[in-house]
Amino acid sequence: MTLISLLLLAALLPYLSHSASVNVGIINGTEAKPHSRPYMVSLQKHGSHVCGGFLVSEEFVMTAAHCRENEGILTAVLGAHDLSNKQEKGSVRMEVESYYRHPNYNADTVDSDILLLKLRGKAKQSQTVNWMSIPKTNEDIKANSVCSVAGWGRTGSSKPTSKRLMETKITIVAEKECQKLWKNFLTPRMICALHPGGTCKGDSGGPLVCGNTAVGIVSFGQDKCDAPTKPEVFAKISAFLPWIKSIIGKV
Numbered sequence: 001m002t003l004i005s006l007l008l009l010a011a012l013l014p015y016l017s018h019s020a021s022v023n024v025g026i027i028n029g030t031e032a033k034p035h036s037r038p039y040m041v042s043l044q045k046h047g048s049h050v051c052g053g054f055l056v057s058e059e060f061v062m063t064a065a066h067c068r069e070n071e072g073i074l075t076a077v078l079g080a081h082d083l084s085n086k087q088e089k090g091s092v093r094m095e096v097e098s099y100y101r102h103p104n105y106n107a108d109t110v111d112s113d114i115l116l117l118k119l120r121g122k123a124k125q126s127q128t129v130n131w132m133s134i135p136k137t138n139e140d141i142k143a144n145s146v147c148s149v150a151g152w153g154r155t156g157s158s159k160p161t162s163k164r165l166m167e168t169k170i171t172i173v174a175e176k177e178c179q180k181l182w183k184n185f186l187t188p189r190m191i192c193a194l195h196p197g198g199t200c201k202g203d204s205g206g207p208l209v210c211g212n213t214a215v216g217i218v219s220f221g222q223d224k225c226d227a228p229t230k231p232e233v234f235a236k237i238s239a240f241l242p243w244i245k246s247i248i249g250k251v
């Protein structure tokens, strides 16, 4: 193991020691129809996928704050389906010009786990690239609503990440019930969901999609992501609207 990877491991350890672990695949999922989710972004470091993200405007990608712990440089790959195909038709690599981490992000409590990336240049809308709407008001998603998640993360806690975009359905869990299961670890800026599928390492930063709106950002869950006993936790986008607006300007 190189020194760099040891240092990286050391940087990740605080997360692993939690009862929660940060979700960096999709569990119980199926391969997404190529480009059916044109807002999906693969965030990469040195050409390797590290996190998901999603386009919210022609210049901004939304992702989780924990996807960039140590001021690293992320590259956004838009319009991708198969990450093993470096020359995939319709996919575009874009550099990040600036990073906007939520000022209240807390790595210990994983509160306010939201990060906006301003792209260098504007994304061109196409068959494979498009942006996603986010909520307009601070409202709750009804418990038992069936939503979906997608990502290139692991397909099992001891399985590799997926080269092709996977997706699955996931059901919103009532706040109270979730809070009980997580022993009061949650804040009002979180949404819980569980079953029939879920996320795993490598899916962090991707969207929780209800209807045609991204309502949450994949944040954390249990280490064993195959058959979790606690719901997965997402950053609640509607709780951050003033901050998002101050950075993106519109929305």
Ligand SMILES: *[C@@H]1O[C@H](CO)[C@@H](O)[C@H](O)[C@H]1NC(C)=O
Residues within 6 Å of the ligand: 027, 028, 194, 195, 196, 197, 198, 199, 225, 226, 227, 228
């Ligand atoms: C995946 O499906 C199995 C079998 O139905 C179930 O036990 C498990 O909890 C599911 N995993 C997730 C993350 O929903």
